[in-house]
Amino acid sequence: MVWVIQRLSSLRSHLPVGVAQLWIVGLHSTLVIMKIWNIKHKGHEIRVENGWFSGERLIVDGETQDEHKGFAFRSRLWGKIRSGDGAGEIIKVSLGGWFGVACRVFVDDKLIESGK
Secondary structure (H helix, E strand, O other), X not given: OHHHHHHHHHHHHHOOHHHHHHHHHHHHHHHHOEEEEEXXXXXXXXXXXXXXXXXXXXXXXXXXEEEEOOOOOEEEEEEEOOOOOOOOOEEEEEEEOOOOOEEEEEEOOEEEEEEO
């Protein structure tokens, strides 16, 4: 990532000063930003990760249960509570948004988390 930022910094001389600075700062923040939501449900850890280049991932009790790579404005992830309290319950995650990513987590069709 450092190489990419250094390489793009060399392009600065070809763009107006304000444009180059905004472009490089915007690209840098895009490369490193990942949103993570951690939800507790009946003693289980539900983790949703969303990153520009890493894609989306649903992790339940430390096990990756669904994953999408690439860029999308909306995404749906599915999983299941495998053991203990709530075993067999279906987890559905909805991710999407235009100017930020909103995450909605449903367990057995009931909304348990909604946030940006």
